[in-house]
Amino acid sequence: MDAYEFIKEAIILGKLEPGMRLGEETLAKELNLSRTPIREAIKQLEAEGLVIPLKRGVGVRRFTKEDIREIYDLRTLLESYAASQAAIHRTEDDLIALAKANELYEHSIEDTSHLDMKSVRRIVKVNQTFHEAIVAASKNSHLRFHISKVVVVPIVFRSFYWYNDFQLKQSLEVHKIIFEAIKNREPERARIAMHEHIFQGRDNVLRHLDDSEISHLLKEEVK
Template structure:
């Protein structure tokens, strides 16, 4: 089924968003003509987008086909390590630079997310928006660029850690601690709270992967 093409989005953005939403999961094969039909764009920009995604290691070769890449244990550990440091810095800078309005948005987002506790996929999308808001509140464009790259790679994880039993509630409690630290302009506490949040998410994901492997 052809999907309507969102305004101001190129083929690269459309495919990346589809991977991020789980429309295409690790191991899925991406075919030019099928993508062109789905998104209502010509094959040339699709081809260019696939080449770009391959260069960024979001896609990999399986013979002559391109498939969505997957992360092995070491790659996932490396990604979470970098993410924790960059996210922690973003929270630290947000505590220093965030405007009153930006802090209000963070608080409102967190409160609204409580309504999504029974929907892990919707909460995962809301979680990305929440973290993105912290990135923007850091007021450091170069940090935001690097975090965008990290979060693109996060899309290669087939499941959300928020799907684990009890994780959603804990994650929102951690979000509350982060927002309180930012509101208090406590840079060190904000940094450590966000780093701890990422660490706990990583532990949860490792447990999910271990359970999947043993099953």
């Protein structure tokens, strides 16, 4: 496993918490590498905006409430466009992949009696598969590239952890509607459905942030 993947994974899984600084020597020892490849990996993550420069070195970026609002707006725009494009450009293979991802999503929700850490993480992953399949069907590689960078932020922020299983079941229904729209080549219906879908997620997350029961996640600030 290379340094970039390792560090990114660590940030996504929360093993490296926001605000935490990335010690090069430490990471190097952990990966049995010298500092050189570590530094290069960090430079990449910096270009993606996952880590930010500190006075000395870099630290895991801490996303504010405002960041989350902006990111969700952007993601809504990009993914609803992707859905509409998918309805135009999708092939039969895309449909198969889409159906399969959706089926997996359905199963992983049904198999989950209550939402613990592990099951949420599994659902996140399957959900991602569905969304990625749509983006792939849109046949715009640059759109895909930028969406992949945008989507990482809510994951790092742990947005998904604030869903309840009613919302999850509702998501499944919307997924099915989106699938049908793409299958039937109805760009506008696909776009609107996806727009609602992500905006719903946005609202849910922002509501929780306003409740500020988890606002401690945001309290400290990197110097």
